[in-house]
Amino acid sequence: MLVEAQDWGWRHSGRRAWAIRHFNFSMSLGDRVLLLGPSGAGTSTLLAALAGVLGGSDSGEAEGWLGIGGVDPAFVRGGSALMMQDPQAQIVLARVGDDVAFGCENLGVAREEIWGRVGAALEAVGLGLALDHPTNRLSGGEQQRLVLAGALAMQADLLILGEPTANLDQAGLLEVRDAVLAAVADRTRSLIIVEHHAEIWAPHVDRVVVLTKEGIIADGVPDEVFAAMGPDLAAMGVWVPPPIPARPRAGSGVVGQGVVVGQGVGSDVPAGTKASSPILVAQGLAIGYGKTLGQGVGSDVPAGKKASSPILSAQGLVIGYGKTAVGWGLDLVIPGGVSTVITGQNGAGKTTLALTLAGLLPPVEGTVVAGDQLAPVGRPYPYTWKSRELLTRVGMVFQSPDHQFVSATVFDEIAVGLRAQKRGREETEETVRALMAELGLDHLARANPFSLSGGEKRRLSVATVLASQPAVIILDEPTFGQDRRTWAALIEIVGRLRDRGHTIISITHDQGYVEALGENRIEL
Amino acid sequence: MTASVESNVNCRKNSGTRELTRGDSRTVLLASLVNGFLSLGRTSKLALRSAGVTVPMSVPMSGRTVPMSAGVPMSGNVPVSRVAWVNPVTRLAGALILSLPLFLTLDWVSAVTVVGLEIGVWLGVHPGERWRQVRRLALRSIPFLIAAPLAGLSLALYGKPAGQTFFAWGLIEISEQSLSYAAAVAARVVALGMAAIITLSDVDPTEMADGLAQVWRLPARFVLGTLAGVRLISVLTADWKTMELARRARGLGDHRAIRRFATLAFALLVSAIRRGSTLATAMEARGFGEGERTWARPSTLGRADLIYYLVTVMVVGVGLLVSLITGHFRWIGDVL
Numbered sequence: 001m002l003v004e005a006q007d008w009g010w011r012h013s014g015r016r017a018w019a020i021r022h023f024n025f026s027m028s029l030g031d032r033v034l035l036l037g038p039s040g041a042g043t044s045t046l047l048a049a050l051a052g053v054l055g056g057s058d059s060g061e062a063e064g065w066l067g068i069g070g071v072d073p074a075f076v077r078g079g080s081a082l083m084m085q086d087p088q089a090q091i092v093l094a095r096v097g098d099d100v101a102f103g104c105e106n107l108g109v110a111r112e113e114i115w116g117r118v119g120a121a122l123e124a125v126g127l128g129l130a131l132d133h134p135t136n137r138l139s140g141g142e143q144q145r146l147v148l149a150g151a152l153a154m155q156a157d158l159l160i161l162g163e164p165t166a167n168l169d170q171a172g173l174l175e176v177r178d179a180v181l182a183a184v185a186d187r188t189r190s191l192i193i194v195e196h197h198a199e200i201w202a203p204h205v206d207r208v209v210v211l212t213k214e215g216i217i218a219d220g221v222p223d224e225v226f227a228a229m230g231p232d233l234a235a236m237g238v239w240v241p242p243p244i245p246a247r248p249r250a251g252s253g254v255v256g257q258g259v260v261v262g263q264g265v266g267s268d269v270p271a272g273t274k275a276s277s278p279i280l281v282a283q284g285l286a287i288g289y290g291k292t293l294g295q296g297v298g299s300d301v302p303a304g305k306k307a308s309s310p311i312l313s314a315q316g317l318v319i320g321y322g323k324t325a326v327g328w329g330l331d332l333v334i335p336g337g338v339s340t341v342i343t344g345q346n347g348a349g350k351t352t353l354a355l356t357l358a359g360l361l362p363p364v365e366g367t368v369v370a371g372d373q374l375a376p377v378g379r380p381y382p383y384t385w386k387s388r389e390l391l392t393r394v395g396m397v398f399q400s401p402d403h404q405f406v407s408a409t410v411f412d413e414i415a416v417g418l419r420a421q422k423r424g425r426e427e428t429e430e431t432v433r434a435l436m437a438e439l440g441l442d443h444l445a446r447a448n449p450f451s452l453s454g455g456e457k458r459r460l461s462v463a464t465v466l467a468s469q470p471a472v473i474i475l476d477e478p479t480f481g482q483d484r485r486t487w488a489a490l491i492e493i494v495g496r497l498r499d500r501g502h503t504i505i506s507i508t509h510d511q512g513y514v515e516a517l518g519e520n521r522i523e524l
Numbered sequence: 525m526t527a528s529v530e531s532n533v534n535c536r537k538n539s540g541t542r543e544l545t546r547g548d549s550r551t552v553l554l555a556s557l558v559n560g561f562l563s564l565g566r567t568s569k570l571a572l573r574s575a576g577v578t579v580p581m582s583v584p585m586s587g588r589t590v591p592m593s594a595g596v597p598m599s600g601n602v603p604v605s606r607v608a609w610v611n612p613v614t615r616l617a618g619a620l621i622l623s624l625p626l627f628l629t630l631d632w633v634s635a636v637t638v639v640g641l642e643i644g645v646w647l648g649v650h651p652g653e654r655w656r657q658v659r660r661l662a663l664r665s666i667p668f669l670i671a672a673p674l675a676g677l678s679l680a681l682y683g684k685p686a687g688q689t690f691f692a693w694g695l696i697e698i699s700e701q702s703l704s705y706a707a708a709v710a711a712r713v714v715a716l717g718m719a720a721i722i723t724l725s726d727v728d729p730t731e732m733a734d735g736l737a738q739v740w741r742l743p744a745r746f747v748l749g750t751l752a753g754v755r756l757i758s759v760l761t762a763d764w765k766t767m768e769l770a771r772r773a774r775g776l777g778d779h780r781a782i783r784r785f786a787t788l789a790f791a792l793l794v795s796a797i798r799r800g801s802t803l804a805t806a807m808e809a810r811g812f813g814e815g816e817r818t819w820a821r822p823s824t825l826g827r828a829d830l831i832y833y834l835v836t837v838m839v840v841g842v843g844l845l846v847s848l849i850t851g852h853f854r855w856i857g858d859v860l
Contacts, residue, residue, distance in 0.1 A: 051809045082809040088759060089799045090806035092752050094730050101820035106811035114820045136758055150810060360769040387777025396773040402795065403763065404770035406787045420775035450794055464774065 002029045002190050007064035010045050019045040022215050030187035034201050035194045037211035038236040043194045047162050051082035078107040080158035081151035085166050087143035097131025103154040121153040125179040141172035152183050161193045169509030196483045197239045237483030339504040339517045344524030350507040354476045358396040359383045374471055391417055395470035399477045401457035405449040413449050417468035435463045455486030472503045479510045491516045609828040613735035615723045618836040622719035625840050626712050631854040634847035635711035641839040642718045668717025676710035729754050734823035744817055763795045
């Protein structure tokens with residue numbers, strides 16, 4: 001047995017409840033196990049224990065036995081390699097090659113061998129970058145692959161992955177999965193994965209283990225476990241096939257899509273949607289930080305595509321950073337009252353585009369123009385608006401909710417925008433209560449925003465934007481890190497907003513989200 | 525490109541026998557955050573990465589990082605000054621060698637001579653168009669050029685008077701001697717500043733860490749903890765930027781700047797703690813802090829380092845010699 005647990009448990013110091021208890025488990029070298037469980041079931045504690053990073057007796061109290069190869073993981077150096085969520089926080093060094101080499105160095109691998117391993121690991125994860133490529137110029141997906149490469153290079157017997165594909169677009173996700181599978185293909189090492197997206201891994205693992213607060217409630221081959229427990233797992237938030245169906249617009253049959261991929265991106269609006277004048281128009285827009293962009297690339301929107309009722313458009317848009325333009329000549333038009341979904345590969349500049357459209361970053365070249373129904377009279381450029389003027393016009397839900405929290409309680413957090421608008425106290429209270437009820441946050445009114453779970457934080461960040469009722473709501477990767485349950489709730493909420501007449505612009509790489517809400521689709 | 529890299533140099537077996545608990549690595553990270561803030565400067569150009577956005581970051585690269593014998597691809601030749609062949613720890617030592625005599629003496633001749641030589645060295649080691657190099661040096665010297673007259677002023681007004689007195693009012697007495705002290709201090713500030721610019725600008729933090737650990741044998745735990753902390757700072761700077769944008773988006777961007785700053789600072793602290801402990805865990809999971817360690821990048825001393833030491837000593841020596849010969853030489857003790 002490579003991994004063996006006998007009645008193992010762990011209680012973090014200062015906590016009364018055990019994070020995980022009565023855990024009995026074993027796996028042999030070469031086994032691949034998918035570990036599922038609702039949040040709070042102790043999966044992350046288990047992963048930390050297996051990786052030997054739970055800490056000593058000052059961090060908590062252990063009971064029973066957990067061992068890798070018969071040794072307590074805390075004392076096996078390089079016995080296991082761990083990859084967690086949030087790759088950005090796991091990158092140690094400034095250059096790609098150095099970062100991959102870091103683990104090998106710590107394990108005392110000889111120099112000549114290290115660079116061989118680094119090259120092989122980078123190739124395995126499909127990260128075709130130079131060794132001295134700076135690690136702070138990687139997209140989320142590249143970061144994730146870098147961290148995976150660092151884990152692979154350690155050549156540990158046990159590879160432990162905690163939500164390894166959370167940051168990735170569909171293509172990147174499959175690439176990382178295949179890299180992992182290739183690394184364990186010869187069965188000389190074992191694999192433990194914790195992942196909400198069970199459907200990605202299920203066909204490739206030997207066993208599925210379902211862990212809850214009550215302990216392991218299922219352990220068997222994937223087909224049997226899913227057949228027996230599919231609905232239960234879905235209720236826990238685990239993604240099991242079949243996927244959730246799209247959410248069509250209420251009352252409107254036609255949901256079209258206009259996608260033009262290439263140098264220029266045009267978007268045209270479904271024929272069935274009501275004609276309205278554009279809310280935002282961006283022209284010759286180049287986005288980025290600083291003003292160091294090159295020439296705008298000319299766009300060629302196919303002549304046959306007519307742009308009806310645009311809301312926002314860009315021409316010759318260039319995105320980039322530093323002195324290197326990585327961007328596209330981009331024409332884009334956002335129709336009012338419609339849900340527009342912007343997709344694109346990791347690193348395509350989606351977030352920069354969102355921040356620019358939201359009037360938070362100045363366009364480097366060109367303009368973002370808001371339609372008459374949106375703009376204050378005579379001032380069509382969102383970036384020139386005051387913060388308070390933005391509030392009721394364009395709302396932005398940031399990718400990481402933590403970045404937008406400013407208050408000590410959930411209630412105050414939602415009230416921030418209303419107070420900035422100097423709304424009355426009663427009106428504020430009423431609006432906040434209504435929003436908390438609608439988004440399932442009412443029991444958390446006095447909780448600190450930073451203490452919420454991932455799903456709650458996301459709903460709160462949406463609530464803060466909704467409070468001031470902006471005409472346009474921009475969401476950056478809204479489903480990032482959500483389990484199936486909170487995902488479905490979010491789709492519901494955004495769909496409802498769209499039905500109420502808000503213009504929705506979503507940046508996403510979530511295929512399910514695109515199917516549910518991509519009435520108008522733009523691919524970068 | 526890697527002329528000074530010798531791949532056959534033994535890497536140092538680190539004898540770190542002490543086990544690193546997580547508490548330890550956190551402490552190191554926290555300490556390194558502080559270090560990092562002090563030493564950052566150049567790195568503060570940031571990446572808005574937490575939002576998934578990348579922003580420009582000019583990362584200086586030199587060829588000495590990766591041994592060519594490993595047969596690994598490098599991303600093209602980046603033109604760097606000849607100083608890049610010198611091990612960063614040698615450059616650090618050079619800064620100390622240059623500053624020590626300047627701290628111990630106080631006369632304008634030695635300082636001015638050193639400044640002149642420093643400019644000459646700068647032009648000598650930085651290839652490319654001369655005027656552009658002079659401009660670069662001047663731009664980087666601006667803080668010192670501002671500080672120098674201010675430092676000189678106090679000595680001009682309050683320095684020990686001697687020789688002809690030009691002006692006196694209360695405690696203030698501007699004399700021949702106090703003016704010469706003032707000139708000496710002002711020239712010194714510029715000389716020290718330029719010494720720091722020449723020796724330490726464009727030092728790559730990773731290479732500095734390699735040098736400190738392998739050449740100077742500082743504890744790997746401390747050196748690498750600091751290095752990781754420095755990297756974390758650019759991440760935190762990006763967090764800060766994103767949070768500023770978020771405040772504008774939430775209608776808080778117009779007024780109450782102080783209050784906004786306070787909430788930003790708190791949010792950044794939360795973020796720093798979270799990121800710091802994740803990083804500590806990640807480092808620990810990759811075997812950091814226990815037992816013997818190898819080094820993927822050799823950090824060695826070579827002929828370039830010897831030349832560098834010679835030039836540094838020469839600059840200081842010539843400065844002192846000129847002031848001795850011209851009779852201006854003065855110990856700092858004579859002034860106080």
